[in-house]
Amino acid sequence: MDETALLALCNNLLDRARSGGADHAEAAAAWQRSIDTNLENGKVHTVQTTEETVFGVRVLVGQSLGFATANGVEPDTLGEAVGEALEQARVMPADPFNGLPDPLPTSQVADLFDERVTTVDVTETTRIAAELVDSVRSRDARVRIDSGSVSAACAACALASTTGVALTEADTAMQGYLFGMAVDGDDVASFDYDGDAARNVGDFAPLVRQAARRFTEKCVSGLGAGKGRSFNGSIVLSPEAVGEFLLPNLIAAITADAVRKGRSALADKLGERIAVPTFTLIDDGTRAAGMASSAFDREGIPTSRHVLVENGMLRSFLFNHYEARAAAGDARSTGHAVGSAAALPGIGPSHLELEAGDTADTDMTAGDGPCVFVGRFSGSSNPVTGDFSGVAKNGFLVENGDRRPIKETLIAGNLFEMLDRISAVSAERRLLGGTQLLPSLRVDGISVTAG
């Protein structure tokens, strides 16, 4: 289904909503066709093809809101969904902050679409998947691939509203990942995974080969893991650990809804220092060829390069249209309405970047006393309080120039205190899955408990 047809589908939904009694409405529609070759137990297992159109319709009756979503384009499906959204709006209490944004000019983001991806077939994804398996096996036979996938997808979306928004966008994606572990006799190492994604065929091939190499190295490096030791001191978070653990919790505390609902420990910190001066966090939904890039957000607001934390100072919360209306003062949407056509707009970042520091990768774990390198964090964190505790996965104890893999090692602390205890930021950054550009961070004053 092309962008024109999707926009026509949205307008059809708007007509139905208006004739059903909606004062205002917004419709989002998305089409995707994808081909997937799945790996299981180190072999090609299933090849999969899917194609689907989904839509979501948001209606306002007075200032009461309803939302429904479904897949398919049959008239009955559209009618039922609009009817359901209207039924909700008629029983929901009025909320003065409900509303839909007016249209704003948007600029196309470069290189989100590659015509060549549209011609990739099941034979091609299967060939690449088989190559990944061979590449891992030839590097180290001890690595077992539990599962993995190589996929090619073409997608298009449209957004229209009764306030005049009428936008479309198309993109393509090639993705691949591997999940497994190294096994050497009775020694089973921790599982690990790696993968990458690109908007075009040319970029994807080298990226996914590098991911297979990293996957192999990570799996094998976990063999022979032994007992760590307990201390209070430094840890180094890998870019993956920063992206999967530190940033999601920080972002959760600076979304405007968390601030409004009393769920943010940073609610009164706007303009204040929340981190060390070397910490600068930017969200950039306009990055060319970015996997999280788009010209507009879920409500049609243009995306931008937006500074969230600058030299340790909290510069901005993330707003969608509703939260901007609900906030006191002159807040405006920052273009951070996120979510698919199949969900009400939420709030979140697009492409996060942490500024690089000046410490060489090799010096990140250097220093007095022991240090634990955390490849991944598997644990529990409370975004409200900032308390966290969990296991250092793909973890290493670095001490007196020696680096050895460890298991059953817990780290505990507080996320918000941690931001002020960052003692080194690496000069090298990694682009993770095409969606986050991050360095590694050394943090002091963390409780490390070895089993």
Place this chain on the structure above:
Amino acid sequence: MSRDSLQILEEALQRADGFVELRYHAKATRSVGVEKGKVERTQSRRRSGVGVRVFSDGGWGFASTGSLEAKAVSGAIDAARAAARASAGSRTAEVSALPETRLARGSFDLDGVDEVVARPLEEKIGMASRFEETMRQSSAAVQSASCSYNEIYEEKAIVTTDGAAASFRLVRPELRLQAIAEKDGQLSSGHESIGTTGGWECLFRAGSGDHFAEKAARTAVDLLAAKHPEGGRATVILAPSIVGLLVHEAIGHTVEADFVQAGSVAAGKLGQRVASELVTLCDSGLSEFYDGAGGTIPVDDEGVLTQRTTIIRDGELVSYLHNRESAALYGVEPTGNARAWEYSDQPLIRMRNTYLVPGTSTLEEMIAGTDDGYLLDGPRNGQADATGEFMFGVQEARRIRGGRLGELVRGVTIAGIAFDVLSTVDAVSDSFRWDLGSGYCGKGQPAKVDAGGPYIRCQALLGGEQ
């Protein structure tokens, strides 16, 4: 359900060659969210279509269509067949054909569908609003509260060329409550969540919504004054919720046959002692002990009738969890663990309701017999590894000293190697509770699961301050 769906699929199958599996799956979810006295949202979602699998020359192909029209289903069969050919060309087949097994035929509807789906939206909004208000009214220290109600209604029809022809409907309502308390700038939170497969009576079997709301608020307030624990190895009594998480995350995943084949820590251990002889562990598609377990399915997504599978009996590993293909590979009967989240997902080996079988001790005896330890309840989240190494966050950790319950501590995490921890079990209570009914398991796609058990006493590593 469209009762026609089974008939349409059977007709489509008549024109198919070789092994073909067709699964019609319609899912309707409805959710309501209330926070700080305000109804934040309601939304509904419908997703339906047919997932098609073809097994040909040892290769699997999968395709899906969002339409139940005969032409669309036929097109999806062709696409799945082409995909199977591509797959077979790159694969050394371990199983060339699926052996005969007992496949389900008929209708297998579960209870509760009509009463949950038919209840007006206003009443569901009213229910969530009341529980949210209960939390805020419980204490002046509660500064914020939220309650979300979610229901998943599903219709399925599964047919295969080797004889399955089954359909069923089920509903799974869930309730999540969170209270946030504040004192002198310090925040703490309390969570409660319940979920079931069935109607209202099942959902509120363990207590009313107000009961859980008051409990969440009380936990948030009590945790304000709680201190962090000292890290280190400790004697712990795990409540059924934590036992459930342990047996699901740290044991259950390692015995999924696909993970075993890849080399999980359970590989090669069938017939070996892996836990204390007090430990018997099962996974069941049925709701054992009492109705309503959240992961209940009458028939799996390959058309296999579900059953109870004993994984560990008296400490000895006796079975893995299988789909039809892995069962053929291991020369055993399928256990009914093939599950797909939605029509466009292919079935994977997944758990259902996983539990530890009760023993003979009482909780009071277990506490009285513990000189120095912790009573842990309320999982916050959990992960485990191929090695069986696990990590769980714990909401409520209460100190035990000299056989008596003491103060609450906060920010507790437990970790360990699952088989090692289960080998240290020295007491198992005679009670039983399903306690993860609101849980979702992730394995590339979500699955609704439940887990539970009795209280158990064992040794584990506690994360804390150094």
